[in-house]
Amino acid sequence: MSVLPEGYEALEPFVATYAVDNAGRRAEMRGEAPSEVRDAFYAAAQPLLAPALDYLDTKQFADYDSGDKQLMWMMLSLAHVAIAVEIQQEDEERHAHLRSFMPVTRAPADF
Amino acid sequence: MNTHAPVFESVAKEDVAWLGTDPIPATAYYDPAYFELEREAVFRRGWIQMGHVCELPEPGSFIRRELEVLKASILILRSQDEEIRAFHNVCTHRGTQLVEEAAGKQSRFTCPYHSWTFGDDGSLLSAPDFEQFNVAKEDCGLSKVHVEVVAGLIFVHLGTPESGMRESMGPLADRMDELPIARATTISEYVYEIDANWKLTYDNFQENYHLRFIHPSTAGQGCGGDNPFGYPEEYGFQGPHRTQTIWTNPETGIPSAVQGVSYMKIGEALAKRDLMIPGAEKNYFALFPSFFLFGNPGTHFSHVVYPISANKSRGVIRLYWVGDDENASERYAREYGMAMTRDIHVEDRSVIERGQRGLESGALKHIHLQTNEALLRHFFNEVDGRVQAYKAELEAQGAL
Ligand code: FES
Numbered sequence: 445m446s447v448l449p450e451g452y453e454a455l456e457p458f459v460a461t462y463a464v465d466n467a468g469r470r471a472e473m474r475g476e477a478p479s480e481v482r483d484a485f486y487a488a489a490q491p492l493l494a495p496a497l498d499y500l501d502t503k504q505f506a507d508y509d510s511g512d513k514q515l516m517w518m519m520l521s522l523a524h525v526a527i528a529v530e531i532q533q534e535d536e537e538r539h540a541h542l543r544s545f546m547p548v549t550r551a552p553a554d555f
Numbered sequence: 556m557n558t559h560a561p562v563f564e565s566v567a568k569e570d571v572a573w574l575g576t577d578p579i580p581a582t583a584y585y586d587p588a589y590f591e592l593e594r595e596a597v598f599r600r601g602w603i604q605m606g607h608v609c610e611l612p613e614p615g616s617f618i619r620r621e622l623e624v625l626k627a628s629i630l631i632l633r634s635q636d637e638e639i640r641a642f643h644n645v646c647t648h649r650g651t652q653l654v655e656e657a658a659g660k661q662s663r664f665t666c667p668y669h670s671w672t673f674g675d676d677g678s679l680l681s682a683p684d685f686e687q688f689n690v691a692k693e694d695c696g697l698s699k700v701h702v703e704v705v706a707g708l709i710f711v712h713l714g715t716p717e718s719g720m721r722e723s724m725g726p727l728a729d730r731m732d733e734l735p736i737a738r739a740t741t742i743s744e745y746v747y748e749i750d751a752n753w754k755l756t757y758d759n760f761q762e763n764y765h766l767r768f769i770h771p772s773t774a775g776q777g778c779g780g781d782n783p784f785g786y787p788e789e790y791g792f793q794g795p796h797r798t799q800t801i802w803t804n805p806e807t808g809i810p811s812a813v814q815g816v817s818y819m820k821i822g823e824a825l826a827k828r829d830l831m832i833p834g835a836e837k838n839y840f841a842l843f844p845s846f847f848l849f850g851n852p853g854t855h856f857s858h859v860v861y862p863i864s865a866n867k868s869r870g871v872i873r874l875y876w877v878g879d880d881e882n883a884s885e886r887y888a889r890e891y892g893m894a895m896t897r898d899i900h901v902e903d904r905s906v907i908e909r910g911q912r913g914l915e916s917g918a919l920k921h922i923h924l925q926t927n928e929a930l931l932r933h934f935f936n937e938v939d940g941r942v943q944a945y946k947a948e949l950e951a952q953g954a955l
């Protein structure tokens with residue numbers, strides 16, 4: 445049974461890992477999931493980022509259904525994951541250790 | 556290739572020679588006795604940034620903040636008459652810390668111990684069986700702390716200010732007023748603790764000499780072409796405060812897929828709110844003693860280093876946003892901006908601790924600073940000037 449909006453079925457396998465409702469947890473999940481899962485999520489989500497935001501922008505946050513919320517959280521997770529894949533690359537593992545000393549404590553998306 | 560790119564000209568040795576050229580003493584970065592002097596000379600006599608007005612959105616809003624270096628807990632509030640006030644978070648009966656919550660909304664504060672109750676002007680409103688005391692209620696108000704707001708930032712002063720914060724900032728205050736921070740309504744935040752002296756920690760963030768070595772993939776774009784170290788275009792000095800004009804590499808590479816969409820979303824979100832402030836991205840402010848602000852509206856962060864002991868500090872980094880997230884794109888742009896900034900900041904922490912361990916061995920008597928570490932030297936001069944003056948005061952009083 446699909447929970448995500450139509451057209452985003454490719455992200456279903458990643459809902460449990462990356463549809464996270466808190467910025468601090470999303471930042472942590474970037475480093476916690478195995479690198480194969482992270483890379484697979486990036487590959488599936490990257491082409492969907494622009495269309496997903498266009499779709500979500502047609503709605504007010506208050507009108508999001510549960511699928512919209514999951515999609516939003518996954519795109520926010522992609523912000524973190526993409527930095528690992530695109531920028532840090534082979535440094536990501538070492539970098540994850542450094543990041544663990546600087547937790548995210550607050551973000552506007554959490555309110 | 557941009558053939559019109561202006562040639563980068565580094566700040567010259569002679570331009571900063573007035574700050575001095577001798578090596579500086581290493582002990583200031585780890586000696587507990589020096590730190591004890593700094594507590595009073597620098598922190599009790601300085602304005603310390605402790606919050607932002609958007610954390611006190613309405614009458615009754617309050618925040619509690621710890622200032623370890625002065626062993627103080629501060630209660631900052633917006634009163635019913637819309638004034639921002641600050642008090643020691645200390646009940647005037649027998650000293651119990653009044654407020655435990657980090658933030659909240661209330662206009663009366665009741666001490667848990669014997670139920671003394673204070674109003675938002677600090678006055679003692681009621682105290683059970685007060686007739687048994689030999690003091691008047693008027694003399695039992697909360698101990699006031701000086702507070703000043705500049706560009707939306709809340710500064711407190713736990714001593715007797717010689718000048719206001721805005722006054723000490725000169726033209727920097729007006730420049731900061733122009734930035735989104737002055738209108739910010741919401742914040743992203745990440746924090747850290749570090750086993751390092753507050754000055755050594757702060758110094759890391761006021762030189763670019765380390766960029767290409769410590770941030771090869773994140774801040775690497777800031778280095779290159781005719782400026783391989785990514786040095787700033789200019790340094791500015793304003794009383795105890797400092798600025799840099801950041802150089803931006805005209806030869807930026809092609810962004811990766813998500814990075815490209817993210818930069819576009821950041822740009823669009825700013826443009827919609829009219830926050831594309833020309834030149835803002837080049838501004839980096841260092842306000843004495845331990846505050847930074849980066850002007851770039853897309854990653855508009857402040858960074859404060861709060862000392863805990865001679866070799867322990869904590870940092871608070873906050874990004875400022877104007878307006879609640881309007882839609883998914885703006886929410887996404889802010890999350891990406893925070894994640895990107897944090898990726899750079901996290902790379903510095905462990906190398907700073909490594910520096911602290913080296914210095915604490917006592918192996919070095921002095922630290923050598925180059926032209927492009929001029930801000931570190933200015934900072935040290937400002938701190939040490941205060942420490943030496945305070946020491947002389949104590950000696951004159953026969954206290955040392
Ligand atoms: S210490 Fe606060 S009421 Fe006694």
Ligand SMILES: [Fe+2]
Binds near residue numbers: 759760765770902903
């Ligand atoms: Fe750095």
